[in-house]
Amino acid sequence: MLGTGLIQGLMETAKNFVGSYHDEARLVTVQYPEEKIPAKENSRNFPFLVYDGEDPQAGLRCVACQICEKECPPKCIYIVKSKDKKPDYTGKAQLYPATFDIDVSVCMSCQICVEVCPFDAIKMDQVFELSTSDRFATLLLKKTTLAKPNAYFHQIHPTDAAEIDGRLAEEKRKAEEKAKAAAAAKAAAAAAATTGTDPKAPPVGGAAKSPTN
Amino acid sequence: METLDQIFVLAKHWLVARVPEPLAWLATILLSIGPLITVFASCFAITTIVERKALGRIQNRFGPNRVGPFGLLQPLADGLKMLIKEDLVPAQADKVVHLLAPFALVVPAWLTFSVLPFGRNMTVIDLDAGLLFFFAVGASSELAVFMAGWSSRNKYALMGAMRGIAQMISYEVPLVLSTVAVVMSVGSLSLPSIVEAQSAYVFGMPTWHVFTPWGLSGFILFLIAGAAEANRAPFDLPEAESEIIAGYLTEYSGFKYALFFMGEYLGLFAITGMGITLFLGGWTAPVSFLATTPSWFWFFAKFGAIIALFIWVRGTVPRLRMDQLMKFAWKFLVPLTLVNLVVAAFWHFSGTWQFPGAIFARWLLGAGFIGGAYVTLGRALHTNQFPPRVYAYAE
Numbered sequence: 001m002l003g004t005g006l007i008q009g010l011m012e013t014a015k016n017f018v019g020s021y022h023d024e025a026r027l028v029t030v031q032y033p034e035e036k037i038p039a040k041e042n043s044r045n046f047p048f049l050v051y052d053g054e055d056p057q058a059g060l061r062c063v064a065c066q067i068c069e070k071e072c073p074p075k076c077i078y079i080v081k082s083k084d085k086k087p088d089y090t091g092k093a094q095l096y097p098a099t100f101d102i103d104v105s106v107c108m109s110c111q112i113c114v115e116v117c118p119f120d121a122i123k124m125d126q127v128f129e130l131s132t133s134d135r136f137a138t139l140l141l142k143k144t145t146l147a148k149p150n151a152y153f154h155q156i157h158p159t160d161a162a163e164i165d166g167r168l169a170e171e172k173r174k175a176e177e178k179a180k181a182a183a184a185a186k187a188a189a190a191a192a193a194t195t196g197t198d199p200k201a202p203p204v205g206g207a208a209k210s211p212t213n
Numbered sequence: 214m215e216t217l218d219q220i221f222v223l224a225k226h227w228l229v230a231r232v233p234e235p236l237a238w239l240a241t242i243l244l245s246i247g248p249l250i251t252v253f254a255s256c257f258a259i260t261t262i263v264e265r266k267a268l269g270r271i272q273n274r275f276g277p278n279r280v281g282p283f284g285l286l287q288p289l290a291d292g293l294k295m296l297i298k299e300d301l302v303p304a305q306a307d308k309v310v311h312l313l314a315p316f317a318l319v320v321p322a323w324l325t326f327s328v329l330p331f332g333r334n335m336t337v338i339d340l341d342a343g344l345l346f347f348f349a350v351g352a353s354s355e356l357a358v359f360m361a362g363w364s365s366r367n368k369y370a371l372m373g374a375m376r377g378i379a380q381m382i383s384y385e386v387p388l389v390l391s392t393v394a395v396v397m398s399v400g401s402l403s404l405p406s407i408v409e410a411q412s413a414y415v416f417g418m419p420t421w422h423v424f425t426p427w428g429l430s431g432f433i434l435f436l437i438a439g440a441a442e443a444n445r446a447p448f449d450l451p452e453a454e455s456e457i458i459a460g461y462l463t464e465y466s467g468f469k470y471a472l473f474f475m476g477e478y479l480g481l482f483a484i485t486g487m488g489i490t491l492f493l494g495g496w497t498a499p500v501s502f503l504a505t506t507p508s509w510f511w512f513f514a515k516f517g518a519i520i521a522l523f524i525w526v527r528g529t530v531p532r533l534r535m536d537q538l539m540k541f542a543w544k545f546l547v548p549l550t551l552v553n554l555v556v557a558a559f560w561h562f563s564g565t566w567q568f569p570g571a572i573f574a575r576w577l578l579g580a581g582f583i584g585g586a587y588v589t590l591g592r593a594l595h596t597n598q599f600p601p602r603v604y605a606y607a608e
Contacts (some may be wrong), residue, residue: 002591010530013271017528020270029275 037204041157044124047113048103049146056147061121064097065089067114068122076106077113086198088119100143104130120164221248222334237544245337249326254518258288258477264524298467303366306464310364313470318357322479324350329486330405330562332496332509343404344396345391347487349391351442354480355381358451358461361473365464366410373460376535377444377451383542384441384448390550391434394427394557395491408495417501421494426579431589432492434550436522439484441542444477446527453532484584485519486512493519545590 030037044105047068051059064081078098088094113122125148132138154161216223225244262277262285263569269276278284302311328343330336340346355378396402399410405511412418420513422428441448452460460463462473489495493515496508533541556579 001588002595005529010525013525013529016265016273017270018527020273026273027275028273031275 010169037045037128039156043126044111045109046107046125046141047102047111047126047128047129047146048099048121048148049143050121050123050150050153052150054147056144058086058146060096060143061088061119062097062100063094063119063121064100065095065118067118068114071112071116073110073207074106074108076108077101078103078105091179097143100146102141102146103139104141105135105139120168123153123157123160215505218333218505218509220507221509232238237560245327249337253323253326253479253482254475256338256482257475259293260478260482260520261291262287262485263520264527267521268522268528270544279295282346285482292471294310295468295471300467300469301464303464305366306366307366308361308585311468314357315469315476316430317360318354318476319472319479321353321357321475322476322483326479328404329483330408330490330495331372331486335496335509336405339403339405342402344392344402344407346406346476347483348385348392351483352385353379353479354476357476362461365461367464369457369459370461370463373451373463374458375452379535380441380448380450380538380542383539384438384546387434387542387546387550388438388442390547391431391438391553392487392491394431394550394554395422397557398422398427399555404490408490408497408565411494412497414504416588419494419497419499419501421492421497423492423494425560426583427491427560428575430553430556430583432488434546434553435488435492436519438542438546439488440481440526442479443484445481445523445531446537447532449532450535450538453484455532481520481523482516485516485523489515489518496556499585502597504536523539540594540603544594549583549586550588556583559576 015125016026040148050061051057052061053059064079066079068080069075069077077098078099078101082096082098085093085095109124114124126144132137150161154165225241228244229237229240265287266276267282274512276284277287280286294555297460302308325347327337328340328346336343357376358381361375362370362372362377395407399407401407401410411421418424423432424430440446444451450456452462457463462470465473489512496507496512498504498508498511559582560579561577563571563578566575568574
């Protein structure tokens, strides 16, 4: 009959009205500044630099190879190589970034820097509360603000971080074995040199050549 | 109790007596207008926050809850925002008419309150033709709507105004026809005497007009037509955001927009107050043993209840289409109000029936007549749908 639909609708809205006061599950609103939904594991916005160990600057995995700088489509990364070298996680001496800036007002969150990085040094962050009153200085993130510990990476992207840690440990182990083998070969060569000449022994520096991918 | 009931009247008399004799007339006027404006302007503020909260809850949201405790200071923030907003007038607009339109809406809206009885002896002016005055002044808001739409020089504003006028004029007919039944029954156009006619109690129950078959249907018809007259959802086509931006309000901003907004709510309040006066016994108490409680309390209790009903309906019913709106007014509401008049006449003349069970017979006949008309009209309009759509080139 005419009008029954109206009554049904009124009952439905009355149910919602009353229900929303004693059934918290009905209210889907997340009251943002007070409550937050934890970010999804694969969510991303801007890059950050991963460091190992205690010291944020000494522990940076970045070797200033500048691949990300070259690959970055909007060119928001700016890197200056260091003059000196310092040892990386395998103990090999590497360059490090003297300057590493990311302009997050230019960054388009494409993750290409992460894809191309051979050292797993740059990863995507989940921090989104970046609003500032200044359009220039505060949105140009410096090396000091970009550096975040590996533990933080584990926290935001656990699966990814565990996989990378495993791979790095494997590489480190291989490098150590190779170094050990090289040392052994060197010792053998030295022994051979004392006993006689062996021209086929490898040159000294060859064993330390990077075994990386 | 008697003092509490008349406290506002006594306070006014006390204050007027303190004013020097030559200025007493001015004090009387100001002391009538001042409280009226204060009370209904705060009603407007309270209604906006309650409405937003209730609509939120109906949609399983929180509603505004940021300003002040539980968001209760939201109207204050809204008002402040409206006041400090830039007042933009289109370069091509008719500036004088554009400026006058909000006032032409708000002033008649306030005037309609002057004849409503808010309590015993609490009518600003007891006009003999109060009901007529109410609708005559109320109808002038159509002019304001058209002034706003025409002077804005904006197609959406003009379309909104055209819709608004078509709707208001159409719904004026069932609105007034549904009140005629009351006038027929009471025999007076004076609103206080209409309330007096409903103030008796039979077996402790009130003799409100809503407790008669014609009164019940008349009240429902009045509320429907009144909602349309006040541009209230689901009849808010003149301001349909999804179709014509904000209708005739499109080119208004800042405080003029706030005035329009207030004018609309005042129109709703006036319609509500009129519905209470005509059908819900005005300021009379719902049961006889509460008859000594303050009369103004009962008026505002009923007022709040009807406003809540309007908010509930707004949260439920989607907006009508323009042709549905017109069809509903002319093919459904107008015939029903006419039938309602016949039922009212029947109820009036069958009042002399003396045989036992006469009241039941009268109820059965009256309700059957109006109910039969409702069902018949509903069926007739429902079968008259659009024919099945033919796609001529789809074969």
